[in-house]
Amino acid sequence: MEDSKEFCPYCGANLQGDPIPKELQKHYGNATHFSRKIGISSLEKDRVIKWQCPDCKQEWEREE
Numbered sequence: 001m002e003d004s005k006e007f008c009p010y011c012g013a014n015l016q017g018d019p020i021p022k023e024l025q026k027h028y029g030n031a032t033h034f035s036r037k038i039g040i041s042s043l044e045k046d047r048v049i050k051w052q053c054p055d056c057k058q059e060w061e062r063e064e
Contacts, residue, residue, distance in 0.1 A: 010058035
């Protein structure tokens with residue numbers, strides 16, 4: 001699988017987290033790395049509706 005590099009749309013921080021151990025990747029949809037972005041959920045929708053950068057604290061809408 002390709003790497004999961006992702007960047008904050010506000011400050012440009014790299015949101016790619018630590019590597020996921022090879023034996024556990026199947027539990028994460030075969031992703032190679034954890035994500036550093038923070039999910040903000042909605043009680044009404046019971047799912048993540050926005051993301052937040054752990055560095056600059058800015059939020060952006062989740063793409064469907």
